[in-house]
Amino acid sequence: xxxxxxxxxxxxxxxxxxxxxxxxxxxxxxxxxxxxxxxxxxxxxxxxxxxxxxxxxxxxxxxxxxxxxxxxxxxxxxxxxxxxxxxxxxxxxxxxxxxxxxxxxxxxxxxxxxxxxxxxxxxxxxxxxxxxxxxxxxxxxxxxxxxxxxxxxxxxxxxxxxxxxxxxxxxxxxxxxxxxxxxxxxxxxxxxxxxxxxxxxxxxxxxxxxxxxxxxxxxxxxxxxxxxxxxxxxxxxxxxxxxxxxxxxxxxxxxxxxxxxxxxxxxxxxxxxxxxxxxxxxxxxxxxxxxxxxxxxxxxxxxxxxxxxxxxxxxxxxxxxxxxxxxxxx
Numbered sequence: 001x002x003x004x005x006x007x008x009x010x011x012x013x014x015x016x017x018x019x020x021x022x023x024x025x026x027x028x029x030x031x032x033x034x035x036x037x038x039x040x041x042x043x044x045x046x047x048x049x050x051x052x053x054x055x056x057x058x059x060x061x062x063x064x065x066x067x068x069x070x071x072x073x074x075x076x077x078x079x080x081x082x083x084x085x086x087x088x089x090x091x092x093x094x095x096x097x098x099x100x101x102x103x104x105x106x107x108x109x110x111x112x113x114x115x116x117x118x119x120x121x122x123x124x125x126x127x128x129x130x131x132x133x134x135x136x137x138x139x140x141x142x143x144x145x146x147x148x149x150x151x152x153x154x155x156x157x158x159x160x161x162x163x164x165x166x167x168x169x170x171x172x173x174x175x176x177x178x179x180x181x182x183x184x185x186x187x188x189x190x191x192x193x194x195x196x197x198x199x200x201x202x203x204x205x206x207x208x209x210x211x212x213x214x215x216x217x218x219x220x221x222x223x224x225x226x227x228x229x230x231x232x233x234x235x236x237x238x239x240x241x242x243x244x245x246x247x248x249x250x251x252x253x254x255x256x257x258x259x260x261x262x263x264x265x266x267x268x269x270x271x272x273x274x275x276x277x278x279x280x281x282x283x284x285x286x287x288x289x290x291x292x293x294x295x296x297x298x299x300x301x302x303x304x305x306x307x308x309x310x311x312x313x314x315x316x317x318x319x320x321x322x323x324x325x326x327x328x329x330x
Contacts, residue, residue, distance in 0.1 A: 028256040031327035032152050035320035041068075042136060042144035042227065042314055050132035051116045051139065053091060053173050058115060065096050065114060065170055068147060072154035074098035074168070081197045086178040086190035095194050096170040100153050102215075104165035108330060109220030109284060110149065111274055112142030113174030113194065121180040122298070122305035129181060134310045137291075137301065141227030141314060143170055145323050152327060164330055167215065171195045171274050188272060195274035199281035206283070219246040220286035221329065222275040226322045228301050229315035232293045233263045233322075237270035243285035250287055253328040259321045268292040269299065289322060 044064070049057035062078075069076045079095040096114070116135030123129050133139075146168050156162035177191035178184075189196065205214040220243075226233075233254075239247045254263035270276075271290060278286040292299045303309045 028253060028328055030257065031324050031330075032155075033320060033323035033327050034148060035316040035323065037151065038144045038148035038319045038323055039314065039316050041147040042140045042319075043311060045114070045140040045143060046134065046136055046311060050118075050134055051114060052118045052132050053093075053115050053176065061114060062094055062096060062172075065143070065147075069096070069098040069150055069168070072098075072150045073157050074100055074150060074154070075102050079198060079201070081201070083173065083193040083197055085173075085176055085193070086182060086187060087184070091173050091176065091193060093172045093194050093197050095172050095198050097198075098150060098168040099165075100150075100157055100167070101162060101165040105216040106218045107165045107167055107215050109167050109169065109217045109278070109286065110146055110326065111169040111171055111195070111220060111222045111278070111286075112146050112224065113139055113172070113192075113274060114143050114170040115139060115172050115175055115194075117175040117305055119179045119181075120306050123307065126181075128307060129179075131307050133175070133305055134307065135175075136310050137225050137227045137313050138175065138304060138309055141225060141319065142223035145223055145226055145319050145326065146170075148323055149326055149330075153330065162330075164218075166330060167217075169198065171198065174274055191272050192274050192277055195277045196281065199277040202282045202284075217284045219243060220275065220278050220284050221250065221326060222273060222278070222286060222288050223290075223322065223326070224273055224288065225291040225300065225304070226289060227314040227319050228291050229313065229318060231262055231291050231315070231318045231321075232266075233289050234266035234268040234292055234294070236268050236273075236275075236288045236290060236292065238276050238279060239287040240267065241270075242279035243287045246285050247287045250289070250325060250329060254321075254325045257321070257324055257328065259325065262318070262321055263289075263325065266294060268294065289325070
């Protein structure tokens, strides 16, 4: 991601802070999650180089992700399709979908994008803007956390303790929205092409009464840029609008786990991320856990969409926190 809608100052001031609970929340039992494992999965993705769509690194990473998910006991499918990019050219999309206990509904949907941005268009030097973004935080961090979640789910399936069926989707071509240096007309729907494809297909199947096997979802969680050492996860506005009850449930769990300062009660701008299309097109309540700091000019880390989005900006303590919060919802 990411594209941000700018709202009026008065509206933002009205929603900037949620009122804090006066009573201290009771702690939760700490869910099983291994940050070392998630970190290794992030490093492995980085070993393929930038995962720019249609590149060798992208294709090699996709093959590895499929193999890894299958090794955890998931039934994996590859959704293929095409969507127009910011220039109107058709981009090939490969969404990777892992099903745990696939015959059961309603399910929980977990998602992250595995592609990386083709341009470092936030670099100050114009000559640096045509490098590929390495994508440690913006891409690999969410995938790495969900791979460790998948490993933990696989263990639950093996010992028959998984109580809720789960799908994990690694969305493709999320980060190919109009670059800053593009001189044509910018369109909002040039971001998140993989989730648009998936959500559109899901909505069509849901409206087709002959598709009785189409899975039903209780809610979803999308992870994006969840590895920064100083991570800030406010309540993103579209998540509040479409999935407010689930957002409250997740943030309450984070507070009980001791991560209230990270999962804070500030309200962020609405952000166009994969969760938006899961909400708007598929009609599935979906919450975005995404780094956003209202004190920064862009809202995102200073290395966002630059050549510095590398492993030096990944914190094990942050991915441990995010992983535990996600696991608390399963």
